[in-house]
Amino acid sequence: MIVDQDAWFDDAAGPLVRPYAVTGGRTRADTHGLDLITLVVAVREPAGDLEPESLRILRVCQAPMSVVEVAAHVNLPLQVVKVLLSDLITQNLMIYRSAGPSAEAPSPQILQAVLDGIRKL
Amino acid sequence: MASGNSERDVTATAVKIVVAGGFGVGKTTLVGSVSEIPPLRTEELITEASAGVDDLSGVERKNTTTVALDFGRITINPKLILYLFGTPGQNRFWFMWDELARGALGAVVLADTRRLDSCFPAVDFFEGRGVPFIVGVNCFDDAHRYTVEEVRAALDLDPHVPVVLCDARARQSTKDVLITLMQYVLARTRLASAR
Numbered sequence A: 001m002i003v004d005q006d007a008w009f010d011d012a013a014g015p016l017v018r019p020y021a022v023t024g025g026r027t028r029a030d031t032h033g034l035d036l037i038t039l040v041v042a043v044r045e046p047a048g049d050l051e052p053e054s055l056r057i058l059r060v061c062q063a064p065m066s067v068v069e070v071a072a073h074v075n076l077p078l079q080v081v082k083v084l085l086s087d088l089i090t091q092n093l094m095i096y097r098s099a100g101p102s103a104e105a106p107s108p109q110i111l112q113a114v115l116d117g118i119r120k121l
Numbered sequence B: 001m002a003s004g005n006s007e008r009d010v011t012a013t014a015v016k017i018v019v020a021g022g023f024g025v026g027k028t029t030l031v032g033s034v035s036e037i038p039p040l041r042t043e044e045l046i047t048e049a050s051a052g053v054d055d056l057s058g059v060e061r062k063n064t065t066t067v068a069l070d071f072g073r074i075t076i077n078p079k080l081i082l083y084l085f086g087t088p089g090q091n092r093f094w095f096m097w098d099e100l101a102r103g104a105l106g107a108v109v110l111a112d113t114r115r116l117d118s119c120f121p122a123v124d125f126f127e128g129r130g131v132p133f134i135v136g137v138n139c140f141d142d143a144h145r146y147t148v149e150e151v152r153a154a155l156d157l158d159p160h161v162p163v164v165l166c167d168a169r170a171r172q173s174t175k176d177v178l179i180t181l182m183q184y185v186l187a188r189t190r191l192a193s194a195r
């Protein structure tokens, strides 16, 4: 059986749509296409005023970590964190490294390194 | 990528493995048994729009619920970080699975022999997306023990898909599951590049 690619919901769940994160009265979007495991790090102190949530994000991102870890640490929904991170990146307060084009298969070198790393645990 | 005049940089690569399976099958336990951090949890907002709504403007005013997803981390080396994701227990949130599966090295489908059918959706999903996966049969104490071949037949798996018995609570057992997965993924990749 092949999963229906359009089956984003089942009957029990009802129709579902992904909401935009609404922050500060504006509808904003993640303009950098951040993924769950995109790594981010704070690189600068903010000069002006920032929302408290953004300040919290900057504080937890003093070392590189993934978007999903940031969301867990600041205890905010993923989409909201993606939007706030995206704004911080646009303001040059953070930098990111995406997980690479996801359509591209990971290299055998990376796969081998992961295998070796798990063996050594 | 934004440039900074700071010494800080992001030079590491992040990769992920997805752990899927039915409700309560041991996904979080498996992630936790090898993760270097206690499994973390994050939530995604979902808007439950009323039926028949085709206009998405103003969706933020509709009821939102959340779907939780948990994950662990293994720092392979300073330049390579592996994340392990447990899929949300409720299979109905397929879009979450989409994001989880995108770019994943591979997946572990956990099966509970007391209710094998609960992992059918996960098997179907990864087969449909072409994500390499193996099946881990989580051996609960009170469960009737099936052989690997019986499980393979019941799930109607392709003959090359590895099936392993495991105990998600045991670190060594979970390591063996992940090693089997990575060997399988590597073999497939080598095969594909040799063609």
Ligand SMILES: Nc1nc2c(ncn2[C@@H]2O[C@H](COP(=O)(O)OP(=O)(O)OP(=O)(O)O)[C@@H](O)[C@H]2O)c(=O)[nH]1
Residues within 6 Å of the ligand: B022, B023, B024, B025, B026, B027, B028, B029, B030, B086, B088, B089, B090, B138, B139, B140, B141, B166, B167, B168, B169
């Ligand atoms: N006997 C036995 N118990 C297990 C094993 N793996 C998990 N458990 C127990 O089963 C229960 C459910 O495990 P979880 O790891 O929370 O399962 P889950 O798949 O994350 O559950 P959901 O996220 O709710 O779908 C826990 O009480 C575990 O201690 C196993 O291999 N053997």
Ligand SMILES: [Mg+2]
Residues within 6 Å of the ligand: B027, B028, B029, B070, B086, B089
């Ligand atoms: Mg769980």
